[in-house]
Amino acid sequence: MTTHRGNVLGVYVDAVDYAQATDQVVAAGRDRRPLALTALAVHGVMTGVLDPPHNARLNSFDLVTPDGQPVRWALNLLHRFGLTDRVYGPQLTLHVLARFADEGLPVYLYGSTDETLAKLIPALEQMFPALKIAGSEPSKFRTARPGEDAEIAERIRASGARLVLVGLGCPRQEVFTYAMRPLLDMPLMAVGAAFDYHAGLLRKPPPWMQRAGLEWFWRLGLEPGRLWRRYVLLNPAYLARLAAQKTGLWKATPPAAATEPVATFPV
Template identity: 45%
Template sequence: MIDRGKRSVLGVSIDAVDLDAAVERIAAAADLRRPYLVSALAVHGVIESARDRGLRASLNGFDAVLPDGQAVVWALNALYPVELPHKVPGPTVMTALLDRSAAERSSVYFYGSTPATLDRIRVELDRRYGERLEVHTRPSRFGAVDRAGLDDIAEAINASGAQLCFVGLGCPRQERFVAAVGPSLAMPSLAVGAAFDYLAGTIQRAPEVIQRFGLEWAHRMAQEPRRLAGRYVTTNSRFVVEVSRQVGRQRVLGRPAAAPVLEVPATVPELVDA
């Protein structure tokens, strides 16, 4: 189990952990019935956070920001002596937590996506776990929600009795939602993005060998070229350039840069996409 604390990648504080450590930390918070804010952040999320101070401030206040993306792991290893062997993908973390929840006969909540996708998730989870796992769902409103509306959502999630809340709204909407709603939940809340579509079977996940070479983004882009091509070309190239600059600065200094001073999280906006 690897847990080497938080490290700064382009000003975003990312946890240098492996899968086992991430799952144990989240499960421990679930057992205690306390809030625990989690994001599984890939290259796109790191770049969005690096250029959006409010988003970065919120993420730097999360309990765990997992390195979801082999390129993020490579960046951590290049910048710090953490020696992480693998990424910690949101879908894999979610599957491990679902297995654990089913073994304990507890319940989980899925917030986000569409009714059709959530229905497919219910069917798949029933196939896997049957009555051992209680599943609650609520689709995205696909629009801005005010503080009162967010409080209503939090109340409904808490009333379900779930021990985990998975959020699938796409990055960075889901991170903003977790920042706004997560502190009010009596359970961990996890921004896991495409994990909903993988579980529902609407998107096929890349084979393991493609993931190990850091090419899962290419597999995703091949399935959704119109939506993702521009994003990946822009963010991936910028990530390489900016991380190379950070590595260069640290080599000039002769030591790794310290983890970032945690910024005071930005005030929750009056309206948050939910």
């Protein structure tokens, strides 16, 4: 399936909807093909803007969805794609899991904490009674030891999984996904806060706030100490760079997709 990509501040983002993104993940899982997906909001795009090597990693992903409304607006403003909705990571996760449950394809959960996984797994099984969870493991909250990538990949392959959901938080989950993609014959989805949302540990904002692109304000209210730098500093920087790209004051040249292994990555 061919999709259109747009340059948003030097990061390539795909102009897709939920159905198109879901179809690509399910096809890769069914066919045992590697695929790296992430859903980027403003913070995710800005991690690439501020870190060129990471930007190159993001530009190597097979699918980057516009997780936040401001990213969807940017695609429409800069490239006239006419997208009518974002492709929000937690919601995309549910679409994908519904299809994997229907087709009997097992999934693996990587990241977060034991406590979160203990709430998440029964919640997903209640939503999707036919879902097969092949295995799970929490984050170690450190960098990988030499050779640990192969150990993790072997555990995932041995489980029989056909999809890995990665919930390590941005940008750790994107680095992990980039590092593991060459080692696994299945899709990996970096799904951000989906683990916490679906485990019932984070309250979702009202639909009107989501439509208005104000989810960041909701999250800031829930976790001000942890998130204030992300939103108070990065949101204005995003808007300023978007205006500069639109007016031609800044070229926002995307770096070539990365191909080299990362020296260290989070696990």
